[in-house]
Every structure is written in C-alpha cells, then in structure tokens.
Amino acid sequence: AKNITGRMQWSAIVATALGTVLGVVSTLVADRIRWRRDTAERDRDALRTVFMEYLTALTQARDAFSRAEPRPERVSKGHVVLGEHGVYAAQQQLELVAQRPVVERAGRATLSVLDFHDVVVAGHEPDSVEYVRSWRAAREARSVLIEEMKAALRRT
Template identity: 40%
Template sequence: MEWAAVTATALGAIVGVLSSSASDRLRWRRDTSEKDRETLRTIYAEFLDAVTQARNTISHAAHDRNDSLEVRARAARGALTEGGVYEKQYRLELSAPPGVLPLAGNVLAALLTLRDVVRHGASPMDAEYNVAWAKLYDARTALLGAMRSSLQR
C-alpha cells in the first residue's frame, strides 16, 4: 500500500509539471506571436509613411508651377531618399511574409514612375501624371489589403 501512495504522488507531480510546462509554452508562444505581429505592424506603418511622404513631396513638386522645371525635378528626384523609402523597404523585405513583398515592390515601382513623370515636367493636368498617380493608388490599395491580411490572427 505504501508503494501505491508514493507512485500516485509521483505520477501526480509529473502530470502537474507537464501541464504547467505546456501552459507556459502556450502562453510564451502567444506572447511571442503578438510581439511579432506588433513589430510587423510597425514596419508596415513606417514603410507606408515613407511612401506617403515621398508621394506628397513629388506631388508638391508637380503642383508648384512657380519653380523651374529643374527645381521641381530635383525635389521629385530626392523624394524617395529624403523620406527614407529605400531603408524602410529593406526592413520590410526582412520581415514581411512572401505575399506582401511583390506588392510592396509594385508600390515602389509606381512611386518611381510618378517621380519620373514629374521629373520630365508633367503637371497634375497631364494625363501621364494622372495615370501614374492612379497606378500608385491602386498598388498601395492592394498592398494595404495584403498587409491587413497578414496581421490578422
């Protein structure tokens, strides 16, 4: 009878330790997952912010008809580097899931197209400018959808 009590106690202790360990593991995994999701959300926001700043700089250069074409072209040319778009893109490439990366590339390509259109003298009244603007808008919208999907639980 003594061995039965000792065995039952030992078995109870083992079950308790294993269930506590499993519970701690699940809690750790949930906390890590939430932290990773928050980090990714920050990276997404930083990239989108940099793209928006560059787009706004390019747009201002296109709208400012008081400056010479050379001054507007210089402002458009520097928009991506001043806004840190490339740095934010590199960080995004290291962390984002594969489904997001091509869409981020599409946004960058559309932003570069808009920049080039403005560098060559297009204004918001020109069809070429409006087509480039629309492509950037569509690419950004698709990227936002993929980003939202990747952040869902």
C-alpha cells in the same frame, strides 16, 4: 491484510507521483503556450511597426512628388527623393522581416510612386490623363500592399 495495506501504500505513492508529474507537465505546457503567444504578439507588433514606417515614408514621398515643379531634367531621378524620404531604408527593413508577397508588393508600390514622380516632373497637369492614371496606379499599388500587409499580420 498486510499485503493489501502494502499495495495501498504503493498505489498512493504512485498516484501522488503521477499527479505531481501531470501537474509539472501541464504547467510546462501552459508556460510554453503563453511564451508562444507572447512571442507571436511581439513579432506582430514589430512587423506592424516596419509596415507603418514603410507606408509613411512612401506616402510622404508621393505627397512631395505631387507638389513638385515640372522639371524634365528630373525625370528618372525620383529615386533620389525616395532616398531622402527614407523609402529605401524602410523598404530594406521590410525586406528583412516580411514574407515575399509583401516585399514584392512593396517593390511595386515603390515603382508606382517613381512613375508618378516622372509624370509630375515631366510637366503633366493634375487634370491630365497621364497624371490621373499615374496617381491612381500609385494609390492602387498601395491599397494592394496594405491588403497583403493585413493578411501577413493575421498569419503572424
């Protein structure tokens, strides 16, 4: 009888210790999962902010280009105005945090807006083939970029 009681005491101690260990482990696992989720959400928010800053700067530059006066001497000088609108600064931020597909599409979007600038300052009217083609190319490059940004946000 004494031997059985001793075994029951040890089994109770082992069960209590095992329960404590499992409780601690499950708490640590839950904390780790919560930390990962919170970190992922912060990363996604930061990425979303950088994306929005870039898109806003690019759109402002494109809209400013659409109102530009024809000045052939300004062809190939759109990069100056892009800098004034903060496109390059926003693009550099993007390059620091975004994956390669987003960065590449952002580069294409920037170049398409530069091409649009050259068409406008070269004197092409808004109803000309060159103007419409360039405007559509800039809009398409932006749309492709936005889709890639959405995919990146889903992956984050």
